[in-house]
Amino acid sequence: MQSTEQCHASQPACFSPRQSLTEDTNEVQNSALKWLNARHLPTPWKIGLLVEEYFNNIHPLRCFAFIHRPSFLQKLDKEISKSSHNNALLHIICALGGQFYALAYSETISPLPSKSVLSAGSEWAKVAQRLILETLDMVTNENLMASVLLHDYAVRMGNFANAFMLSGLITRMAQALQINLEYNTDLLCQNNEYGPSTTAKESRRRLMWSCYVMDSLVGSGVDQLTLVHENDMKIQLPCNERNFTQQIPCFTETLQPGNWLKFIPGEFDTATLLPNMGIMAYFIRHISIRKRVLRYIKHLDDAMVPWDPSSEFAILDKDCRAWYESLPASLQFTPSAIYIRKDSSQLGALCVLHCAHYQTICDLYRLGAPALYKLRAAFDFPPEHQVFLHHLQQVLFDAARTLATIIGEAARHGTRMLADSWLPTITYDSCRIMVYHLTQILDPSLEDTKSIIMETLPLLQSNIHALGVMGNLNGIANTLCSAAETMLDRSGIGSEVIAPNSIPDDPYQSIEGEDPSSESVPGTPIQSAPDYVLNPLSIFRMARKSIPERHAPEKANTSSAPNSARPCSSADANLSPIDRIDYVQTATAAQNEHESSQASLEELQTLFMSDLGWAWQPADTAVGSGIATAGLLPWAGGYPTTQAEPWLPVFPFPQQS
Structure with a gap:
C-alpha cells in the first residue's frame, strides 16, 4: 500500500494531512473533499488513506482493536478491487476514517464546520448498514465487526435510536457465533491443523469483549437492558498489542483477577499472565466493576447504609481502588506514559481508561449529592455521620477535578486524543459536579472558598474548551458545550458573588407548560420503565426521545383513557368519546412525527433536558430520595417554574439594595 506522501506525489488531487498550506484551499476542497461524500467507495489508493486514518485513531480506542492490522492491510491490497462494493466492514471503516481525514484537512489546510467533518463518509456508513441488514441470515465475524463499528458511528452522529437497536442485533450475532x-482448548495453537490461527482466535476474543463492553455501557446497570452477562464470558482477556500484532500466542487471565481458564496446563507459570495483558484487558475489568456500581446505585432501597464497613458501597469502593492500584506503570497517567502511548497512537485509549475510572468514582460517590443526581431511596445521613457525608462530597469533587485535568492534558496533544464517543458525556458531568460543589457545598464565608473557586475555574474553562473541540468528532458535544457555558455563566463563579441556591421551594411542583395530568400518580406506580433510573444522556434515554409512540406507563392514570385529560379543541368538542380518543391519538401521532422529523442535534439540549425536574420521575422515587432541603435538581441543575428555558440551569444573583 502506498504511503500518504507517495499517493500525493502520484495523484495531485489527493489530499494529505501534510500538504503545503500554500495550496489554493478552494481548489483542494472541491477536488479532494468532495469524494468523501460520494455514495461509492473511492479508488484503492484513497481507500488506503482512509483505512490508515481508521487504524491510527479508532482502532486503539476502548475495545475496537479486534482487527489484525497487518492481515487486514494484506488482504486489502489483494482483494480491494474485487469485493469492496459489498463489504460492510470496509465501508464503515472508510466512513470513520473519512471523519479524521476531513479533520486533518480542517486543521492543516482550511477550517471546516464541525458538521462538515462529521458528515464525511456518511454515505458509506449508510451502505454498511444496508449491507448488514440485507444479510442478517449470514452471521459472520466480519459482519459483527462492522455492526460494532456502526454502533459507535451512530452514537457519534447522535443517532441514538439506531445505536440502541444495533446493540440488540450485535448481542444476538455474538450469541449466534x-x-x-x-x-478450542489449544490456546497456544500448537496444532494448527485444527481450528483457526492464533490471530483469528485472538480476534474472536477481542470482538466478544467489545460486544460485552458495548452491552455494559448501553445497559448502564439496568438488568432489563443488559443482554451479555459475565458468567457467560468463558474466554480469556485480550493479550497486549505487541503479541497480537506479531501473532504470538499466549495465556492471559480471565475477567476475575487472579483467575485463568481451567484447561491451561498446570505446569504453566501463571506469573507470566499479567505481562501478557494490555490496555484493553484492564479497561474490560474496569467495565465489569462499573456495571456493579451502576446497578448498586439503582437499587439503594435494598442496600446497607454506606458507612457500614461491610456495605455494598465499601466493597465497590475497595474494588475500584484495587483496580486502579493494579495498573502497571505503563498504564498510569504519567508524563512518560503519556508520550509513550502517544507514540503508539494509544493516548486516546489511555485517556479513556482513566476517565472511565474517575467517572465510576463519581457515580459511586454520588450518594453524597442526592440533589445533583436522581437517586432512588437516597440515604439520610444522621448527625453522627456528617463527617462521612462530607467525605463523599469531597471525593466526588476531587474526582470531577481530576477528570478535567486528564481531559485537558489529552486535549493539549490534539483533538484526536478526545475521539472516544463517551468523552463528551464524561466531560459535561465533570462540569456539573464542580459547579454544584462550588455553589452548593462550599461555605462562602470561609477563607479557603475563594481560593478553591479560583483553582477550579480554569478546570471548568478547560472542560468547555475540550467539549468545543470534540464537536468535530461527536454530534452531541457542541450542545453539551453550550449547556456547560450557560451553566458556568449563570453560576457567578469567577465573579465577586457566587449565586446561592436556585431550586424552587417545592421540588415536586410541575414544570411550567407541562400538562399537570402527566405528573406521576401519587404513591408507588403500578408500572415503571428504565427511563426513570437512567442518566438522561444514556443511549437508551436518548433513543426513547426519538420514538413517537413512546409512553410513560408509571405516569398513566389507569382509570382514564390515554390522552383523556387533553383539552378538547373546537374541532373535536362534538365528537363521541371513542371518536375523540381516535382523533386525539391521530393528531398526537402526527404532531410527534412532525416533531421527530424536525429534531436536530442543536435541539438535543431541549430533548434530553426539558423534562428533568422532579415531576417527571415516579412519585415514590422523588419522595424516597429524601431531598427536604434546597439544592440543584438532578442533571438539569435546577430551575424556577417561571423560567422560559427550563433545561438551562439558573443561579440567580441576590437582589442588590
Missing part, C-alpha cells in the same frame, strides 16, 4: 467460548 458463540464467540463467548474459546474455539
Whole structure:
C-alpha cells in the first residue's frame, strides 16, 4: 500500500494531512473533499488513506482493536478491487476514517464546520448498514465487526435510536457465533491443523469483549437492558498489542483477577499472565466493576447504609481502588506514559481508561449529592455521620477535578486524543459536579472558598474548551458545550458573588407548560420503565426521545383513557368519546412525527433536558430520595417554574439594595 506522501506525489488531487498550506484551499476542497461524500467507495489508493486514518485513531480506542492490522492491510491490497462494493466492514471503516481525514484537512489546510467533518463518509456508513441488514441470515465475524463499528458511528452522529437497536442485533450475532467460548482448548495453537490461527482466535476474543463492553455501557446497570452477562464470558482477556500484532500466542487471565481458564496446563507459570495483558484487558475489568456500581446505585432501597464497613458501597469502593492500584506503570497517567502511548497512537485509549475510572468514582460517590443526581431511596445521613457525608462530597469533587485535568492534558496533544464517543458525556458531568460543589457545598464565608473557586475555574474553562473541540468528532458535544457555558455563566463563579441556591421551594411542583395530568400518580406506580433510573444522556434515554409512540406507563392514570385529560379543541368538542380518543391519538401521532422529523442535534439540549425536574420521575422515587432541603435538581441543575428555558440551569444573583 502506498504511503500518504507517495499517493500525493502520484495523484495531485489527493489530499494529505501534510500538504503545503500554500495550496489554493478552494481548489483542494472541491477536488479532494468532495469524494468523501460520494455514495461509492473511492479508488484503492484513497481507500488506503482512509483505512490508515481508521487504524491510527479508532482502532486503539476502548475495545475496537479486534482487527489484525497487518492481515487486514494484506488482504486489502489483494482483494480491494474485487469485493469492496459489498463489504460492510470496509465501508464503515472508510466512513470513520473519512471523519479524521476531513479533520486533518480542517486543521492543516482550511477550517471546516464541525458538521462538515462529521458528515464525511456518511454515505458509506449508510451502505454498511444496508449491507448488514440485507444479510442478517449470514452471521459472520466480519459482519459483527462492522455492526460494532456502526454502533459507535451512530452514537457519534447522535443517532441514538439506531445505536440502541444495533446493540440488540450485535448481542444476538455474538450469541449466534458463540464467540463467548474459546474455539478450542489449544490456546497456544500448537496444532494448527485444527481450528483457526492464533490471530483469528485472538480476534474472536477481542470482538466478544467489545460486544460485552458495548452491552455494559448501553445497559448502564439496568438488568432489563443488559443482554451479555459475565458468567457467560468463558474466554480469556485480550493479550497486549505487541503479541497480537506479531501473532504470538499466549495465556492471559480471565475477567476475575487472579483467575485463568481451567484447561491451561498446570505446569504453566501463571506469573507470566499479567505481562501478557494490555490496555484493553484492564479497561474490560474496569467495565465489569462499573456495571456493579451502576446497578448498586439503582437499587439503594435494598442496600446497607454506606458507612457500614461491610456495605455494598465499601466493597465497590475497595474494588475500584484495587483496580486502579493494579495498573502497571505503563498504564498510569504519567508524563512518560503519556508520550509513550502517544507514540503508539494509544493516548486516546489511555485517556479513556482513566476517565472511565474517575467517572465510576463519581457515580459511586454520588450518594453524597442526592440533589445533583436522581437517586432512588437516597440515604439520610444522621448527625453522627456528617463527617462521612462530607467525605463523599469531597471525593466526588476531587474526582470531577481530576477528570478535567486528564481531559485537558489529552486535549493539549490534539483533538484526536478526545475521539472516544463517551468523552463528551464524561466531560459535561465533570462540569456539573464542580459547579454544584462550588455553589452548593462550599461555605462562602470561609477563607479557603475563594481560593478553591479560583483553582477550579480554569478546570471548568478547560472542560468547555475540550467539549468545543470534540464537536468535530461527536454530534452531541457542541450542545453539551453550550449547556456547560450557560451553566458556568449563570453560576457567578469567577465573579465577586457566587449565586446561592436556585431550586424552587417545592421540588415536586410541575414544570411550567407541562400538562399537570402527566405528573406521576401519587404513591408507588403500578408500572415503571428504565427511563426513570437512567442518566438522561444514556443511549437508551436518548433513543426513547426519538420514538413517537413512546409512553410513560408509571405516569398513566389507569382509570382514564390515554390522552383523556387533553383539552378538547373546537374541532373535536362534538365528537363521541371513542371518536375523540381516535382523533386525539391521530393528531398526537402526527404532531410527534412532525416533531421527530424536525429534531436536530442543536435541539438535543431541549430533548434530553426539558423534562428533568422532579415531576417527571415516579412519585415514590422523588419522595424516597429524601431531598427536604434546597439544592440543584438532578442533571438539569435546577430551575424556577417561571423560567422560559427550563433545561438551562439558573443561579440567580441576590437582589442588590
